[in-house]
Amino acid sequence: MAKNSKNNTPNKKPKFSMYWIYILIILLLLGTQFFTGGSMWYQQKKISDTELKEFLTNGDVERIEVVNNSHTAKIYIKKEALQKDVHKDVKGEDSLIPQTANEEVPQYKVNFGDQQNFENQVRKIIKETNQNTELDFEPDTNNWIVSALFNFLPIILFIGLWIFLMRRMSGGSGGGAGGQIFNIGKSKAKLFDEKKDIRATFKDVAGLEGAKEEIQEIVEFLKNPERYTSLGGKIPKGALLVGPPGTGKTLLAKAVAGEAKVPFFSLSGSDFVEMFVGVGASRVRDLFKQAKEKSPAIIFIDEIDAIGRARGKNNFTGSNDERENTLNQLLTEMDGFGTNTNVIVLAATNRADILDKALMRAGRFDRQIYVDLPDLNERREIFEVHLRPIKTKEALDLDFLAKQTPGFSGADIANVCNEAALIAARKGKKAVDKQDFLDAVDRIIGGLEKKNKIITLEEKKTIAYHEAGHATVSWLLEHAAPLVKVTIVPRGQSLGAAWYLPEERQIVRPEQMLDEMCATMGGRAAEKVIFDKISTGALSDLEKVTKQAKAMVTIYGLNDKIGNITYYDSSGQSDYNFSKPYSEETAQIIDKEISEIIEGQYKRAIQLLQENQHKLTLLANQLLEKEVIFKDDLEAIFGKRPFEKEIFGKEKNLEA
Structure with missing residues (x-):
């Protein structure tokens, strides 16, 4: 018990700080001035031999x-003599001259040749004038102290500044790995303690x-390796979590740390990057060394694309890249340790297309786990998790x-709550109700309402017909998304908005895309x-319809003239090419087909609105009267939608 209490006692020893060195230097300077007579605070007035004889x-x-061996003498004037006009330029004992206790301050000094x-000469004048002036001698102890101080002070300051900069560049002023200049090559990975640090489990991942x-x-x-190795299987060396931002890749890794009950090293890909050459590779070596010592263990590298980007790209200078050296060391370490070390590497990225092929091969990352956007049931489970701390009214x-x-990621749903x-x-309010959640969705999708924005009556009328055009065309087309709400209240950067619930489709047919494009052009057609x-x-x-039409022609192969050809490159290699993957003649055909698709849907929208202009x-x-209308208002005007079906989808905002 005593041992445990001792281990749990926090370390209250004060940490070393560079500011103590600065304070020590300042005190040393001040002390030197005090104990050397304050030579830097006050300089005695220099007089000649003739003036001294006169005094x-x-x-x-x-x-x-x-002062022995300095050819200098200090002159102390009597207190009553200081009242004379000839001594009015010098200070007396009531001045603010720094001095030690019981020490008088000289008013003059004189330089002489032979001591x-x-x-x-002085003794002769004192004897002739019958004065009681004292003649004393002082050993020269101040000069060597001041001289030594000012000789070594620049060196001390330079060393202190160098240590300060090195500590800052090495990642902090505290102790531990990476905190000191000599530990700069140490790994910055955080070792999680399942008893203290880990809070998330698989129950928290909906x-x-x-x-x-x-x-x-x-x-x-990791918990029971014999169960798999007894059949001849090998433990995978790595797993790569891939998916859009906010889908829960890092949360999954935290849940692994909470469930595995083994040492869990967590760090970001950018933690390997440093201004010093070779530091990244050194940190990789140290990371895997620590993991092997605590085997079985898990290493989690978040945003691995910071160091795992494909080599050779964007390196136009031909110079050696420190990031590539770090990646090479990572490849070596992942392929170097044996399968019996029980060390598994987890990594997360949303840019798997730019990762190096050598990093993605089997034997390094044996598995790629795609973390997709949640579907309807998964979104409901995510709401259950994030509504736990929320005090709801009903x-x-x-x-x-x-x-x-729909289409919201886990992070988006957390933001909604x-x-x-x-x-x-x-x-x-005392509790959160249903309307607050609807307002939150509107706020996130469309932006903040701006009811005080100045809009003329003519502009407001144009916006109203624009949004009514969207709503009318979408209501009359079978494959267009049904309306939820239309508003002409400015929100965010848009002057008006229409909310829809489009169907969640796994595949999209040409007629569905054309209906969506026609509904999108309904606003301009109404004007x-x-x-x-x-x-x-x-x-x-x-902008939206142009992207859709271009995708139909150049990506999905849905155009008769271009045919079953796609110019989409999933590897991302085309991003670095300076030429198009098709000829100029084909480019002209593509431009013409895109224009014909858009103009055709624009004319189609005009025809629908002319037929239903009333x-x-x-x-x-x-x-114009209500500023906000809903689905029921459209049913009162157009009647019930004939091709209504059970649908759900992500609300979309169409700017006016």
């Missing part, structure tokens, strides 16, 4: 102090069932919330039909 003759001098001749299954198997490898319909947020709590607190003019408000619409006007007038 002696007048009886103004109280004492003359000759013996000077003493004889959804991601496929990824969790593979990760759990890796944990079982039992929320999690299925409804999941349908309102937090934003809903903030909105409820801002409104002074053309009603005002016979167009505006710049359709910028985001044009209903379009009714909808726009309701928008």
Whole structure:
């Protein structure tokens, strides 16, 4: 018990700081000035031999102090003589001159040649004038102290500055690996203690069932390796977590650390990068050395693309790259230790396409675990996790919330829950309700409402018809996303917005893409039909349909003239090419086909709105009156949508 209590006692020993050196130097300088008579604070007035003889003759001098071997004498003036005009330029004992206790301050000093001749002349004048002036002698002890101090002070300051800079560049002023200049090559990996540091487990990771299954198997490898090796299997050396940002890759790694009950080394890919040559490779070696010593163990490298980027790219100078040296060392270490060391490397990235092929091969990262965006059921489970600390007013319909947020990552859903709590607190509520969550989704997708933004009546009318055009066309087309809400209240950078719930599709057909493009062009088409003019408000619409049409022609092979050809390169190699993968003649055909697709859907939207112009006007007038309309308002004008079906999808914001 005593041993445990001793180990649990926090270390209260003060840490060394460079500021103590600075304080010591300042105190040393101040002390030198005090104990050497304050020569830097006050310089005595220099006089000539003639002036000294005059002062002696007048009886103004109280004492003359000759400094041996310095050819200098200090002159002390009597207190009553200091009142004379001739001594008004010198300080008396009431001045702020630094001095030691019981020590008077000389007012003058005089330089002389031969010390013996000077003493004889002074004694002669004192005797002739019958003065009581004292003649003393002082050994020259100050000069060598001051001289030595100022000789060594620059060296001391330079050494202190050098140590300070080295400690800062090596990653901190504290102790431990990487904290000192001599430990700069040590690994910066944090070793997690399952009893203190780890809080997440697989219960905290909602959804991601496929990824969790593979990760759990890796944990079982470390807990019970004989179960697999007895059949001749080998423990995998590494697993790479790949997926969009915010899907829970790092959270999965934290859950592994909480479940495995083995040493878990966690660090980022950027922790290997340093300004010194060879430091990254040295840290890689030290990291794997520590892991082998604590085997079985897990190494987790977050954002491995910081050092794992494919070699040879963007190296136009031809110079040696420190990042490549670090990657080479990592490749060697991963392929170097045997399968019986029970060390597994986990890594996470959302840029797997730019990683080096040598890093991705079997034998290094044997498994690639894709962590995709959550589906409907997984989103509901994620809401359950993030709603635990939220104080809700009622039992929320999690299925409804999941349908309102498709395409959202786990991080997005966490942000929705937090934003809903903030909105409820801002409104002074005691608990969070359903409307707060809807407002949070609107806030995240569309931005903050700007009801005080100055908009003219003509602009407001244009925005209303623009958004009504989107709503009308999408309502009349089978494959377009059904409407949820339309508003002309400025939100974020948009002047108006329409929210839809598009169907979550695994594959998309040409007619579905064309209907979506037609609905997107409905805003500009409404402006053309009603005002016979167009505006710049359709910028985001044009950007969206141009990308869709280009994808149909150049990526998905959905164009008859171009044929079953794609110019998409999943490896990312085309990003570094300066030439297009097709000829100029093909480029002209591509441009023409893209334009024909967009213009065809624009004319189609105009025709639909002309056929339903009366209903379009009714909808726009309701928008001008209410500023926000919902699905029920459209059903009252257009009737129930004939091809309604069970759908859900991500809300989209269309700028006006």
